[in-house]
Amino acid sequence: MHIHVVGNACVDxxxxxxxxxxxxxxxxxxSYADGLGGKGANQAVAAARTGAAVTFWTALxxxxxxxxxxxxxxxxxxxxxxxxxxxxxxxxxIVIEAGGENFIVSGVAxxxxxxxxxxxALARRIAFDxxxxxQGNLQGAAIDACLLAAQENGARTVLNASPIDAAALPDLxxxxxxVVNQSEAKALTGQGDMAAAAGALAxxxxxxxxxxxxxxxxxxxxPNQAGxxxxxxxxxxALDTSGAxxxxxxxxxxxxxxxxxxx
Numbered sequence: 339m340h341i342h343v344v345g346n347a348c349v350d351x352x353x354x355x356x357x358x359x360x361x362x363x364x365x366x367x368x369s370y371a372d373g374l375g376g377k378g379a380n381q382a383v384a385a386a387r388t389g390a391a392v393t394f395w396t397a398l399x400x401x402x403x404x405x406x407x408x409x410x411x412x413x414x415x416x417x418x419x420x421x422x423x424x425x426x427x428x429x430x431x432i433v434i435e436a437g438g439e440n441f442i443v444s445g446v447a448x449x450x451x452x453x454x455x456x457x458x459a460l461a462r463r464i465a466f467d468x469x470x471x472x473q474g475n476l477q478g479a480a481i482d483a484c485l486l487a488a489q490e491n492g493a494r495t496v497l498n499a500s501p502i503d504a505a506a507l508p509d510l511x512x513x514x515x516x517v518v519n520q521s522e523a524k525a526l527t528g529q530g531d532m533a534a535a536a537g538a539l540a541x542x543x544x545x546x547x548x549x550x551x552x553x554x555x556x557x558x559x560x561p562n563q564a565g566x567x568x569x570x571x572x573x574x575x576a577l578d579t580s581g582a583x584x585x586x587x588x589x590x591x592x593x594x595x596x597x598x599x600x601x
Contacts, residue, residue, distance in 0.1 A: 339595045340468045341385050342460060342493075343588075344395040344484045345378015346449040346475040347411060347420075348428035349403050352580070356436050374410040375430050377473040377500065380581045383414045384588025385471070390595040393417040395460055397448040399427035404448075419459065423451045438576040449475045457483045466492035471591050473498045478506030485512035494594065497544075498587045502526065511543030515600065517587050519550045532557055536566045546600050548590070550583055560601040567601060 353367040374383075382394035394411065398404035398420045404427040411418050430444040457480065464470065470488035472481045472495075485495045489512060497513035502525050510516060510526075516539060524530055527538035532549050536559040539547045547566075549557040555571040594600075 339391075340465065341382075341390050341392045341471065341591050341595055342395060342464060342468060342488075343378055343382035343385060343392060343471045343591070344452075344456075344460065344476070344481075345381065345471075345473045346376040346428050346446065347374070347379035347394075347396045347398065347407050348376040348430050348444065348446075349373075349407060350375030350430050350432055350580075352432045352434065354434050358433065358435050358441065374407065375432070375581070376428060377475055377498065377584050379407075379411060380584030381471055381473065381498070381588040381591070382411075384585040385592045385595075386415055386588075388589055388592025388596070390592045391417075393419060393463065395419045395421075395456055397421045397423060397428075397452045397456070399423055399425045399448050401427055403427035403429065419456070421452065421456045423448055425451060432580050434578055434580060438579050440578070440580045442580065446475060450477060452476045452480050457487060460484055461487035461491065464488055464491040464493045468493040469496060469591050469594055470494070471496040471498070471587065472508070473587075474500050474502055474508065478503065478508045481508040482512060485509070496587065496591055496594070498583070499526065500583065509543075510539065513543075514545040515548065515590070515594075516544035516546070517548045517550065517583075517590065519583055520552070523549045533566050548600070550586060552579075556586075558600055563601060 353370045359365045386392040425447040434440045496515040498517045523535040527535045529535035536547045547559045557566040559566040
């Protein structure tokens, strides 16, 4: 069983600060560094670290940053399918405060250029019972095409609908497993109650709905459940929450590849 992760890869520039700056305020960081990032890359690496066979499909620029990203991915993944564009490679700036919370601003020129050539190549590689994982970093039409190709080839689909682009939402009916956090669930349904939000997402056509609740764990609502199941998370001291949702999705896909059940 093989996992295909389709998504973005970028250079993350990470700044650590004691607190977030106010409007118009400049703060000096206690430390800063570049690292490999992107929701797609994070999820592919996390899935591979569970021991699963993973192919990562992404878009890179023909620049120094793209070369650097490729070298980092090659350390973690044995199968990389990177389409190159004459565009700047994707970048994110991540600011992390002392409590571990963060905010992120991204440039996504390559992700937005991900095109039908890559989708056609993906369709040729998908086998029955494979798992295809997508996120919201690509254009909605590109995500739909990848998920549809997966379903047509008998593969299972996992959609992490994050970040949300209200103007180009992917088709939730193509997601056999839908993963969102609380703010995304509310944005998609208008529901502040997460149990109600899970039901609303299921009514929109998603198969199994997973809503992550941060330190409180997650809610899981399967097609045959009367109501969502709440699964607690182990208590830990959070040092850095950036990428936590991506690691969750990658490990979820890895667990599915090992035959584990969500419900």
